[in-house]
Amino acid sequence: MDNSTSEVRFDVIRRLDIPGPRYTSYPPATEWELPVDGKTFLQAVQNIGGNGPQPNVSLYVHMPFCPSMCWFCACNVLVTPRTDLADAYLDRLEWEIDAVAPSVPADARVVQLHWGGGSPSYLLPDQMTRLFSMLSKHFRFAEGAEIAIEVDPRITTGEHLATLRSLGFNRLSIGVQDFDDSVQHAINRIQPVDLTKQFLQSVRDYGFGSTNIDLIYGLPKQTVESFSRTVDAVLEIEPDRLAVYSYAHVPWLKPFQKKFDETTIPKGEERFSIFRMALERLLGAGYDAIGMDHFAKPTDELALARKNGTLHRNFMGYSTRAGADLVAFGLSSISFVDGLYAQNEKKLNPYYRTIDQGRLPVSRGYRMTEDDHLRGDIIQRLMCRGRIDKAEVEQRHHIEFDDVFAAELESLKTYEESGLLVLGDDVIECTLLGRILIRPVAMVFDAHLRKTHVEKRRFSKTV
DSSP states (O other): OOOOOTTOOHHHHHHHOOBOOOOSSSSOGGGOOBOOOHHHHHHHHHTTTTTSSSOEEEEEEEEOEESSOOTTOOSOOEEOSOTTHHHHHHHHHHHHHHHHGGGSOTTOEEEEEEEEESOGGGSOHHHHHHHHHHHHTTOEEEEEEEEEEEEOTTTOOHHHHHHHHHHTOOEEEEEEEOOOHHHHHHHTOOOOHHHHHHHHHHHHHTTOSEEEEEEEESOTTOOHHHHHHHHHHHHHHOOSEEEEEEOOOOTTTOGGGGGSOGGGSOOHHHHHHHHHHHHHHHHHTTOEEETTTEEEOTTSHHHHHHHHTOOEEETTEEESOTTOEEEEESTTOEEEETTEEEEEOSSHHHHHHHHHTTOOOEEEEEEOOHHHHHHHHHHHHHHHHSEEEHHHHHHHHTOOHHHHTHHHHHHHHHHHHTTSEEEOSSEEEEOHHHHHTHHHHHHTTOSGGGTSOGGGGOOOBOO
16 A cells, blocks of 8 residues: 555545545434434334344433633534533533433443533533433443543533543543634634643643644634644654544534634645645654544554554544444433434423423434445445455455446556555555545445535535
């Protein structure tokens, strides 16, 4: 596989810089139009693990609150400095967890727990303890389970860290985005380098086994030079993992993004140059490239999962826990169980009202078809492995790959000519550039995108 990005043709970048899904699910959430009620969801939960061996489950809890608004953010957040408002939210979460948990098979083991947001460290330490107790009274955790939380260093105290460690949390994902002063002011997130360095040292002192830092490229006022300085600072910190996300500019969905001067947002060639610089610096520092935007030290569990083929992608990003059904709680959270996607209410008042009426807050979803399972498997292989072994797909789905995907193979020839992949008789192998620009490649296998022109879906750009 070609591990170079130095000879990138920018006419290729321009052609590939189109709106497209990030494929944390297949089909993408834009396709979910099926009303899903609590009864349908609980029936799917009861089937977790099917008839196989001891079932594994991943849990996700969404904590939407933040003390301030970062203008780049595309997450479902509620901005308030009042932590007491979380008590009413925790009351509803407790009802939801109590209502769903009895349907989970008794022998299921939790292999992954993730608290996301928002800012979960917005919670006070005693509120964190309460939330964890809601889960632990129902669910049994597997030995070596990954128990992770997203934290904001600006509001996370030593008491928070001590509480999380005592509860068994072993991985922290730390928001940084960019250390440059002008970028931080532009996005309304002021976070000095020294504060973050001191916080990481405290995290290590408390004994957390794994740390991740989130960066974002393509932000307003960002340049190759300014982001290079951010990478310098991050490499000094030496996190176990990094996520270098592409900024999703979707002001029609997230009105706060309209505050940006669009002329200051890097686009196309400049945007890709920023990421390529970060990629080359991180690879040079010894990190492995994982999927399209993650990096990990070679000894990290994520890097090992990529090498042994067990890497998985879902709504929590790249994961080492392949094969586990996902049960999610909280506002806008998405579960995936027994081939069913089920999403909770996105707005706080309907979420509260539905629960107060004694009903699960599931509002919509999608039941996968046989074709969805086939194409979803192929897209998962591309997103996680950067390759498709035709024989493996044929054996799993009982098809003749070249016959079923003759049109797709013809379309992929353009990407082969552009240096993104190699079309072999038995294997489709992405180059390093192809793994980075994997979204357009994966879109070739997306049957749902053909139904409506991709521009109408209003996805973020793929580069």
